[in-house]
Amino acid sequence: MRLTTNKLILATAIFLVLFDNVTFFQNVIGVYPFAEGKNLFFVVSLAFGLTGVLALFMSLLASRFTTKPLLIALLFMAAGSSYFANNYSVIIDYIMVQNILQTNVREATDLFSLKLFLYIFFLGIVPALLVWLAPLEPQSWRQAAVSRLKLITIALLLILIPLFLFSRFYASFFREHEELRFYSNPTYALFSVYKYAKRNFATSAVTVEPIGTDANNLATDRERELIILVVGEAARADRFSLNGYERPTNPLLSQEEVIFYPQVSSCDTSTATAVPCMFSDLTRAGFSNKKAAARENILDVVQRAGVNVLWRDNNSDSKGVALRVPYEDYQDPARNTICDVECRDEGMLVGLQEYIDAQKSGDILIVLHQMGNHGPAYYKRYPKEFARFTPTCQTNQLDECSPEEIGNAYDNAILYTDYFLSKTIALLKQNDKQFETAMIYMSDHGESLGEFGVYLHGLPYLLAPETQKHIAAIMWFGAGFAVDRQILRQQAGRELSQDNLFHTLLGSMEIHTELYNPKLDILCDAHQCPPLQAGPYAKDKGEKQGVVRSGRK
Numbered sequence: 001m002r003l004t005t006n007k008l009i010l011a012t013a014i015f016l017v018l019f020d021n022v023t024f025f026q027n028v029i030g031v032y033p034f035a036e037g038k039n040l041f042f043v044v045s046l047a048f049g050l051t052g053v054l055a056l057f058m059s060l061l062a063s064r065f066t067t068k069p070l071l072i073a074l075l076f077m078a079a080g081s082s083y084f085a086n087n088y089s090v091i092i093d094y095i096m097v098q099n100i101l102q103t104n105v106r107e108a109t110d111l112f113s114l115k116l117f118l119y120i121f122f123l124g125i126v127p128a129l130l131v132w133l134a135p136l137e138p139q140s141w142r143q144a145a146v147s148r149l150k151l152i153t154i155a156l157l158l159i160l161i162p163l164f165l166f167s168r169f170y171a172s173f174f175r176e177h178e179e180l181r182f183y184s185n186p187t188y189a190l191f192s193v194y195k196y197a198k199r200n201f202a203t204s205a206v207t208v209e210p211i212g213t214d215a216n217n218l219a220t221d222r223e224r225e226l227i228i229l230v231v232g233e234a235a236r237a238d239r240f241s242l243n244g245y246e247r248p249t250n251p252l253l254s255q256e257e258v259i260f261y262p263q264v265s266s267c268d269t270s271t272a273t274a275v276p277c278m279f280s281d282l283t284r285a286g287f288s289n290k291k292a293a294a295r296e297n298i299l300d301v302v303q304r305a306g307v308n309v310l311w312r313d314n315n316s317d318s319k320g321v322a323l324r325v326p327y328e329d330y331q332d333p334a335r336n337t338i339c340d341v342e343c344r345d346e347g348m349l350v351g352l353q354e355y356i357d358a359q360k361s362g363d364i365l366i367v368l369h370q371m372g373n374h375g376p377a378y379y380k381r382y383p384k385e386f387a388r389f390t391p392t393c394q395t396n397q398l399d400e401c402s403p404e405e406i407g408n409a410y411d412n413a414i415l416y417t418d419y420f421l422s423k424t425i426a427l428l429k430q431n432d433k434q435f436e437t438a439m440i441y442m443s444d445h446g447e448s449l450g451e452f453g454v455y456l457h458g459l460p461y462l463l464a465p466e467t468q469k470h471i472a473a474i475m476w477f478g479a480g481f482a483v484d485r486q487i488l489r490q491q492a493g494r495e496l497s498q499d500n501l502f503h504t505l506l507g508s509m510e511i512h513t514e515l516y517n518p519k520l521d522i523l524c525d526a527h528q529c530p531p532l533q534a535g536p537y538a539k540d541k542g543e544k545q546g547v548v549r550s551g552r553k
Contacts, residue, residue: 002137005067005144006059006151012071013054015127016186017047020078023085024183031177032169042169045162052158053187059151064144067136072128078186079124083116087399088376088455089448091182092189094196096458098272098289101196104316106331106342110377113397179463199290206294208324211281212301215513217363218530225363225481225509226356226435228424231275232417232443233315233372234457235472237262239414242474247389249414252422253474259488261473261522265497266445269468270458274444275319275369278498281515292320298502299325299367305511308359312348313369322367331371341380345370345420349427356431363509364435368424372417373447375456378409382416389415398455406449425476437478438508442501443471471498475522487526496522506530 003011028046032039054074062070084090139147163170173180182188237243241250242260267277267284277287279297303309303325311322314330330336336347348368356364373381377396389408393401421441428437446468448454457468473496477483500520506513507521510530517537518524 002135004137004147005062005139006147008067008071008131008134008136009058009062009151010051010055010154012075012127012131013051013058016054016074016078017051019123020082020185021050021183022082023089024180024185027180027183031180039169042166045166045169046173048158049162050184050187052155055158056152056155057187057190059148059155068131068134071131074186074190075128075131076120076124077189079120081185081189082123083119085183085185087115087397089453089459090456091459091463092192093182093458093460094192094199095268095270095273095460097189097192097196098200099270099458102272102316102319104331107316107374110374110380110396113395115397179460182460182463199288200293208293209295210300211296212304212511212513212515215301215305215511215515217305217307218510218512223510224361224435225438226366226428226431227364227438227440227505227508228366228368228428229505230421230424230439230441231278231315231367231369232441232472233271233370233374234445234447235373235414235417235443236446236467237264237470237472238467239411240472243472247411249411250418251415252418256422256425256476257485258425258474258476259485259492261475261492261496263493263495264442264471264473265495266443266469266471267498269445269461269464271315271444272319274498276321278442278444278501279321281502283499284497296324297321298505299365301513301515302363302365302505302509302511305509305513307363307365307509307511309365309367310355311367311369312352314343314345314348314371315369315374318369340383342371344383345372345417346423349420349423352427353430365505365509370417370420372443373410373413375410375447378406378413381409381413386412386416386419388412398450403450410447410449421474428476428478432478432480435478436481438481439474439476440501440504440508441472441474442498443473445469446471482527483523484526488523491525 025043028043032042034040058070058074081092084092090096239245239249240260241248242253242258243262266274267287268274273289276289276292276297277284279299280287280292280295281298282291282295299309299311299321309325311318311325311327312330313327314336318327328335330348331343333339333343336343337350338344338347345368352366371381376398379392379394389411391405392409392412393405395401398406421439424439428439431437445457447457448465448467451465451467454465459468461469475488477485500522503517503520504522506516507518507523507527507529512530514536516530518529519537521529
């Protein structure tokens with residue numbers, strides 16, 4: 001039995017709506033429940049409307065040679081999206097598209113599971129084979145054009161009739177519940193791919209705009225700074241005992257004079273955006289990945305001012321931040337000497353003293369990008385001796401584990417970060433006589449651990465729960481670092497964000513530039529802020545330029 005192209009397109013659209021939109025309709029019914037059956041027909045009309053949208057999209061792109069490849073691509077896209085939506089409540093927005101494209105093989109293998117294979121097999125491979133093997137009726141050019149116009153008309157009717165019959169419901173659906181559309185599959189994923197391509201694939205080569213060209217370092221060799229900035233991964237603030245969490249997840253840091261900042265927000269809920277944002281001067285309000293790719297960041301500015309910069313990475317990569325500074329990959333066992341089931345964050349400290357000793361002049365800024373609490377395979381994120389909280393979830397299929405098991409594995413990874421940061425502090429302490437030393441720890445984003453059925457991170461900022469946006473941030477200062485710790489502790493509870501990092505680094509390294517904004521320097525009230533050139537923030541300088549950094553003028 002031969003099928004027309006129209007029937008194949010309609011059949012595929014119906015399959016996608018019925019089998020790949022479980023989470024979408026669950027969320028719709030949550031907002032429009034079937035109480036007394038009053039919303040039933042609206043939800044049914046929504047299924048017809050979504051079928052019409054998909055059929056219209058496919059009919060406009062399909063041709064004699066592209067119909068089957070297009071339908072097969074949509075089936076596989078929808079199968080993958082359905083798996084992550086159903087099991088983790090993950091939405092495929094344009095940031096998630098960027099994450100997928102930037103994910104390396106090691107990260108991807110953490111997501112492999114039998115359930116993922118079953119989704120791809122039954123929702124992707126099986127229907128794709130049926131589409132590929134379906135015999136199609138031959139049509140002349142005229143017949144194909146008339147037939148396609150009929151399909152477009154049917155698709156439009158499927159869209160417009162429900163809109164007309166249930167206009168009151170759709171007014172609410174489109175105006176008040178925008179978040180529901182994020183779960184429609186694969187329509188929102190398609191939109192996200194388009195949005196990502198539009199933002200990132202420019203036809204002309206990207207020219208990187210220099211910033212802070214006036215930057216210069218006011219410190220002398222007698223006052224050399226050594227600062228280690230640790231970029232954490234998926235570490236939420238409420239799982240740190242330093243922040244009042246009932247479990248002892250910070251037994252080593254609690255013995256150090258660290259300052260925990262309990263009210264710090266991330267720029268985004270994904271590494272691909274949060275990391276470039278935290279190193280940018282644009283602030284979250286003006287940030288985009290496209291802008292950041294065409295603009296220098298804080299590492300460029302301090303390097304231009306004579307600071308020795310090094311980026312060591314045990315995550316996927318620097319997300320474009322370290323393109324113009326020395327970069328070392330510590331997920332490579334040939335370089336990282338501390339590896340078992342995976343290479344450990346601690347390995348980034350090996351040989352670091354030799355690097356420090358080799359820098360005979362100038363300040364030093366070292367960035368260590370952790371694997372940290374990267375999910376969903378939390379059980380892999382720490383050596384076995386750190387499995388203090390048990391039982392733990394021993395799979396990447398989080399829906400197969402209890403909340404207790406997931407939380408235990410996640411907390412063990414925090415415990416390992418506690419150990420790693422304590423080792424970092426120990427390294428800095430042995431350099432106290434030669435440098436003013438400091439450690440800054442800031443996570444890229446938080447993490448959902450199954451609260452309200454949501455896992456991992458990456459939800460659009462508008463929808464994301466606080467657990468994905470409320471991040472851990474810690475500072476430690478060596479004995480010779482001239483800063484008033486009492487003032488810092490008094491001010492630690494104020495609301496901060498990753499926007500503060502750019503200016504805090506400028507201030508702590510005494511970089512003189514008109515880019516510097518003392519209002520965003522976390523340390524400004526506790527040390528002598530760098531003087532400002534005539535720039536947009538010079539008028540704010542006032543008394544802030546002479547306060548409380550003892551031993552420095």
